[in-house]
Amino acid sequence: MNDPLYREIILENFEHPQNYGVVKNANAEKTSVNELCGDKIHISARIVNKKIAEIAWEGEGCAIARAAASILTGETEGQPVVKIKKMTSEAFLKKMGITLTPARRKCALLGFATLQEAIK
């Protein structure tokens, strides 16, 4: 099926999330809640030599929030921290390749905003 929102990449990451859990000995960590709906994402990462050596996420949320967090960890593992800091929300949403209504943008960016806070 070719759904404009629930595309294969979203469903795949929702059903089989990448990097689900908590990183041991994490040195960057943060939990965020979307107050509107109660979605909650926790991001933990271990930064070594200014690079994300390991990253994981866990939490509760809709398919968009969960898939986005999963894609986020896949995209950022191994990347230099400065590069992630410079990444804009738009650039991240592009990687997800879906069109979102304003309400759902919040879902998709929950993990991204949490990671940005964690590495601040």
Next chain:
Amino acid sequence: MNLRKDFPIFGNRPEMVYLDSAATSQKPRQVIAAMTEFLEKHNANVHRGIYDLSQEATDIFEGARGKMARFVGARDEREIVFTGNASEALNLVALGYGKKFLTSGDIVVISAAEHHSNFVPWLRLRKEIGIRIFMLPLLPDFTIDYRILDKAKIKKEKIKLVALTQASNVLGTVNPIAEIADYLKRRKIKAKLVVDAAQSIPHMKIDVGKLGCDFLAWSGHKMLGPSGIGGLWARRELLEAMDPMLSGSHMINEVTEEGASWNRVPEKFETGTGRLEGAAGLGAAVDYLQKAGREKIAGYEKELTEYLLETLIKIPRVEIYGSKSGKNRLGVVAFNVAGVHAHDVGEILNRKQICVRTGHHCAMPLLARLGVESTVRASIYLYNTKEDIDRLAEGIAEVKKIFRV
């Protein structure tokens, strides 16, 4: 019931399936017309001018108060305080009564099924004056387990206020308020009984005398009226003893440089210019419901509620939170589709123009007890049809197809 034709929004959005009346109801032509007519023909400030127009506006405004009083079975129309909504009415009880008459160590009993609006004001009093909150759990049939007070290790004489919802905005359960009032009396618990009627008043006949309560709070917008106007009922002696929440114009009797004396009730609580056209609309909503017949409405809604429950029960993977029988229950049904988040269900239903609520429904303590973060909620009113419910079932089938569950 064939009342749907009275609601212009359905003509303007013929494909829409509106199943979110627990959040707010749609408005019949008669209510819209009453507000327009007020603005076009009778608009002036109330209780102020000596000219005819002001008197007309005052008559409509006070007329709505009288209609509201008869609607809830109040003996005296001065026992109706207009507020912005149910939340404001409950805050008025907490701040105008609670803050004045409760002291540190006094107990306020609520239930696990309260809307945040009948929970957070008490949390505030706990913080500000040190009251204690006792939360009644729910029984397996989802009604409030009030008899637990017999066994609870609390001092009965410390219970000063019991604040309960008459119908849950998540579970749809109707609680036996009159029975609870009777129980409190038999146990010699001299607590004031506050009833949150936000969900019940649109659907059930309410008589404050028969309920045996001391305060009743509701919102106009859930009972076919406009938003921004609701009310609080309390017996006159209670209102007279209470403090106003706000002060300013209209609520005072006399002001000198030394001080001010409060106006009589209910004006004491209605600071500033009120919701004038709102009151006109609320009065028309009461007329509409009376004319349609409260028993008739309840009968029709019971049939729809049973059909909604039957329909949802038949769909595999749909899990209902609340009673699966139409008995003692309103047509408010919370559910989830296993494996799919409520938001995703709502998103896909929205594509088919099906409006449902998703999330925590301002009842986070209840959802925590149910062990869920969020649910979908479908709620019906007198204008819904079985076809609306069939469309919901089709929408859920689409959700399952997209999510491959």
